[in-house]
Amino acid sequence: MTHVLPALGPARKLKLPRQAERTLPNGLTVVAVRRAAVPLVEVRLRVPFPRAHLARASLLSQSLFTGTAGMSTVEIAAELQTVGGALSAGLDPDRLLISGNGLVSGLDRLLELLAEVLTGAAYPGDEVATERERLADQIQLAGSQPQHLARVALLKRVYGNHPYGVQTPEAEQVRAVRPAQLRALHGERLHPGGSVLVLVGDLPPEKALDAAEKALGGWNGGGKQAVLPPAPEPRPGPLLLVDRPGAVQSSLRMALPAVPRTHPDHAALQLANLIFGGYFSSRWVENIREDKGYTYGPNSLVEHASAGSVLTVNADVATEVTAPALLETQYELGRLAALPPDEAELEQARQYALGTLLLGASTQAGLAGLLSTYAGFGLRLDFLAEHAARLAAATRAEVAAAAARYLAPARAVTVVLGDAEKVGGPLSALTAVEPAA
Amino acid sequence: MARKIRIPATKYPVERFTLGNGLRVVLAPDRSAPVVGVAAVYDVGIRSEPQGRTGFAHLFEHLMFQGSANLEKLAHFRHVQGAGGTFNGSTHLDYTDYYETLPSNALERALFLEADRMRGPRLTEENLRNQVDVVKEEIRVNVLNRPYGGFPWLKLPPVMFDTFPNAHDGYGSFDDLESATVADAAGFFERYYAGGNAVLTVAGDLDVDDCRRLVERHFGDVPKRPAPKRPDFAEPDLTAERRASYPDPLAPLPAVAAAWRVPDPVTDFAGYLPYVVLAEVLTDGDAARLQQRLVLRDRTVTTVGGYLGFMGEPFEVRDPTALLLQAHLPPGGDVEKVLRAVDEELDRLATGGTSRGELARVQARMATHLLRDTDAVLGRALRMAVLEQQRGAPELINDLPRLIGEVTEEQIRAAAAALRPDRRAAIEVVPGGRP
Numbered sequence: 001m002t003h004v005l006p007a008l009g010p011a012r013k014l015k016l017p018r019q020a021e022r023t024l025p026n027g028l029t030v031v032a033v034r035r036a037a038v039p040l041v042e043v044r045l046r047v048p049f050p051r052a053h054l055a056r057a058s059l060l061s062q063s064l065f066t067g068t069a070g071m072s073t074v075e076i077a078a079e080l081q082t083v084g085g086a087l088s089a090g091l092d093p094d095r096l097l098i099s100g101n102g103l104v105s106g107l108d109r110l111l112e113l114l115a116e117v118l119t120g121a122a123y124p125g126d127e128v129a130t131e132r133e134r135l136a137d138q139i140q141l142a143g144s145q146p147q148h149l150a151r152v153a154l155l156k157r158v159y160g161n162h163p164y165g166v167q168t169p170e171a172e173q174v175r176a177v178r179p180a181q182l183r184a185l186h187g188e189r190l191h192p193g194g195s196v197l198v199l200v201g202d203l204p205p206e207k208a209l210d211a212a213e214k215a216l217g218g219w220n221g222g223g224k225q226a227v228l229p230p231a232p233e234p235r236p237g238p239l240l241l242v243d244r245p246g247a248v249q250s251s252l253r254m255a256l257p258a259v260p261r262t263h264p265d266h267a268a269l270q271l272a273n274l275i276f277g278g279y280f281s282s283r284w285v286e287n288i289r290e291d292k293g294y295t296y297g298p299n300s301l302v303e304h305a306s307a308g309s310v311l312t313v314n315a316d317v318a319t320e321v322t323a324p325a326l327l328e329t330q331y332e333l334g335r336l337a338a339l340p341p342d343e344a345e346l347e348q349a350r351q352y353a354l355g356t357l358l359l360g361a362s363t364q365a366g367l368a369g370l371l372s373t374y375a376g377f378g379l380r381l382d383f384l385a386e387h388a389a390r391l392a393a394a395t396r397a398e399v400a401a402a403a404a405r406y407l408a409p410a411r412a413v414t415v416v417l418g419d420a421e422k423v424g425g426p427l428s429a430l431t432a433v434e435p436a437a
Numbered sequence: 438m439a440r441k442i443r444i445p446a447t448k449y450p451v452e453r454f455t456l457g458n459g460l461r462v463v464l465a466p467d468r469s470a471p472v473v474g475v476a477a478v479y480d481v482g483i484r485s486e487p488q489g490r491t492g493f494a495h496l497f498e499h500l501m502f503q504g505s506a507n508l509e510k511l512a513h514f515r516h517v518q519g520a521g522g523t524f525n526g527s528t529h530l531d532y533t534d535y536y537e538t539l540p541s542n543a544l545e546r547a548l549f550l551e552a553d554r555m556r557g558p559r560l561t562e563e564n565l566r567n568q569v570d571v572v573k574e575e576i577r578v579n580v581l582n583r584p585y586g587g588f589p590w591l592k593l594p595p596v597m598f599d600t601f602p603n604a605h606d607g608y609g610s611f612d613d614l615e616s617a618t619v620a621d622a623a624g625f626f627e628r629y630y631a632g633g634n635a636v637l638t639v640a641g642d643l644d645v646d647d648c649r650r651l652v653e654r655h656f657g658d659v660p661k662r663p664a665p666k667r668p669d670f671a672e673p674d675l676t677a678e679r680r681a682s683y684p685d686p687l688a689p690l691p692a693v694a695a696a697w698r699v700p701d702p703v704t705d706f707a708g709y710l711p712y713v714v715l716a717e718v719l720t721d722g723d724a725a726r727l728q729q730r731l732v733l734r735d736r737t738v739t740t741v742g743g744y745l746g747f748m749g750e751p752f753e754v755r756d757p758t759a760l761l762l763q764a765h766l767p768p769g770g771d772v773e774k775v776l777r778a779v780d781e782e783l784d785r786l787a788t789g790g791t792s793r794g795e796l797a798r799v800q801a802r803m804a805t806h807l808l809r810d811t812d813a814v815l816g817r818a819l820r821m822a823v824l825e826q827q828r829g830a831p832e833l834i835n836d837l838p839r840l841i842g843e844v845t846e847e848q849i850r851a852a853a854a855a856l857r858p859d860r861r862a863a864i865e866v867v868p869g870g871r872p
Binding site for chain 1: 442443444445447467469470471472506507510511514515516518519520521522523524538539540541542543544545546549552553566567568569570571572573574575577578581582583584642687688689690721722723724729732733736739740765767768794795797798799801802804805808809811812813814
């Protein structure tokens, strides 16, 4: 018997689940989608949180569930568990995101508890003191992780004094935060206007909306809205070398300009990024991993935030091949910026982009994440279909143009975290190097 | 007080059959989304690698992606991703898995790809050297270049176990990895990668009859080779506490992990399940016993976690295995104090039992976790494949939430009572490399 690669079957159409949406009188937007595969529900509440005091906002997100007038930390957690649920909060410079899930039969109770916390979080002194020290320890821990340190250096380099420039507070700043400040910040910023609640699970969307309205209709608060200034584009300059004496690997990070999801260039840029380094079967990964063995998990991706988008290139490479890895990275960026991709590699990237849209929308958690992320940019699930159509239509010339515009190595901001004594010399042979202060 | 919530279950249909070459196949149709998960799982893992070849099972996993009879190097990745799919593989103590998630129109392609490498990977010196380099970078990024690397999954087994299969470093030493030869790889494939030593699972958007025909078409001519007999990896339980510590120059804060042997997860599943629930009673969420005691009350730790199996996979591990607890401490934290408090909490649970509603709420939360894992076609395919391989019971996936829900308070008390200090192995991370 011969063994020949089978052709693909007819492409499966992207079939979007039905969504329902309601804006409550208090300003909260609720979006619900049914996926009945498992008897669960996924919950995402996105509250805009730009320009909040970083240390206070960080501690607030960590202390949100530590008690209300009527309930303790343990009681809140226990009541959530009783319906198979859990909730937690996370922060970035755009938003506070409360995420959770539970048995669908417990949705009413889970939303009641969410409302209890939103309207009545008390930030009790003892509990806040505990969380304050835990957060300070976490920050100290993060400071020992090369991926974190490289990210911190890149953000600072790219964004400077923009609120995106520093996204982790200092431990000392956290230790200075008082519970009254958390209560004040909560009152000012945690309100339904502009917030979006996403519910995805095994129940009719209208029922989910009713449940949300019943539980969260009473959530209120005027509060202020803040807006971020546009994020600056990466401004190229000398490679920033951050010393980590004795490091056995160097963390190579680059930032390149990018455009938001709704920009006409976005689909072409996404495809260009895939061809460069955005998936395993990309030029860069095949080169520096599968050919050269310099690294394990290199990746490049377009990161979207409300004030701007950026393309980042990330690889952790053995110390002794730091300069060769930078050389190959610049080469692959330059090759795609200067020469159009092959039709075949464009088709491969296109199929990957379209296929992963299907995969991402195939679970409750995937749908909830996608909906919530889109909602942060004023988009709904129908954008998925629009984006798929744009990916399908992008031409080779458009992808080449996007690569020339956005992937040009001349536009890259580059940061390397590693053993400066060992990697500084070889890197200087390739580009101007500036040691970090 | 809320009344006890009913624990729901899934009803995934399960179709099993065995090909003439011994390959066991499990199909689990579910047409709720146009995607499929495909998993090929081989009954060989870290415990089976030979002395002097630590890390070899994992290195070999990498070599399975480097081409096969009808596939050049890089072809596997390109064919999966060019069909809109994703792939990976991973090496565990008792098995090695290879898998894809794809739009369902690419199902046959995935079967072709898995069958081609099941007939034999393309093993070359060049690919071996390349992947030794890649694996060394993987070890650097996950272990050597970061704080708490390999803690506790690589650091605690040598404290708890005495025999090479159970105690050695499954990522491998650089010396052993560099010594590996193409002949070693060929021998490893010959011995362990037989059809009769593998399970193939497809979950998701499939028609059972069509899928069965496709599986037969692509895997039918995989040569029949005898499956190796799985060695006995048994070791006696500890009779006296074992303790160790090591310096981690990159770690800023102390940490500790402790482990206790548990009943055989396969032959004594009923005896094992209470420990799976106990780990959650102790550590899942702010209302958990150790969270309340150590984090909120004593403030002697900043995080605490508990789970079954050194790689945290309660239903994908064989004997000998353990219940593990691990905690990170604040600056200057006292490990002895933490372990004493753990002992007190275990005593309190063993003698006083659970509080009203405590067990039921933990069971409800565990049901959510289990159901959530199976919502993704790949999560379903992988779990079913290993359940078939280790237990011959892929349909157990539908029963796990209910079985977890049937664990009784008495069983939890007995399990807690069994976690005595004299049966414990513990390891401490000394931050900053100071002794």
